Amino acid sequence: MTKISIIKKIQLGGQRSFPTEIPDFEIPFNFYCGNGVIKHETIISFKNSSFLNSLIETGQITNKDLAQFHITKLENLEDPNRTFLYRYQICNFKDCHNTYLLFFDIDEYRDYYSCFIYGVLQIESHSL
Template sequence: MTKISIIKKIQLGEERSLPLHHPDAELCFSFYCGSGKIKHEAVLSFASSNFLRSLTESGQLSNYDLAQNYVTKLQDLEDQNRNFPYRYQFYNSKECNNDYLIIFDINEYRDYYGIFVYAVLQIEKN
């Protein structure tokens, strides 16, 4: 099993909540790499993402590591009753040869959908 080490949290801009036409749509999300020089564009979607809980249950990552990197509060990460649990996608940048873990959630409010990005973490897979 591959253990994931968090190198650093990438600073995100103001736009962390993005509209989604329907829950199965794909959304282009951009962020700058850790050095701030290269802009990356990842495609986020419900279909190509997984539940964050699968990483913590397999021991690849701990809720404590996520809380320590200010993804969200530890109690929120451990809440089993969330309607839309946290999801994740890996993104490998060919330009800077870094791996990233994008943590997000898909929200629904009165038939309007949106993606909220909690964190982009530069990671290393050991």
């Protein structure tokens, strides 16, 4: 099993909510490296992401870790009605050798969809 250690939360600027017409979307998203020098560009997509509860159920990360780094409130993370809303995507970048964990959700309202970015964490993975 792999345990995820959080190094730091990445400060996000600009747009964090994106409308989309279909749930199977691809949205370009940019953020700066943990050292603030390199601008990373990634594509957030439904097909390249997984449900956050899969990380939590396997013990790789905890709700308390995420709440401590202000991804969202602990009550939201522990709410069983919201469990399948949260998604994550792991990004590795060769130009800085860092790994990032992006958290987002997809919301549907009357056949319109939107994606909201909760946060980006710089992480390290450790085998147990």
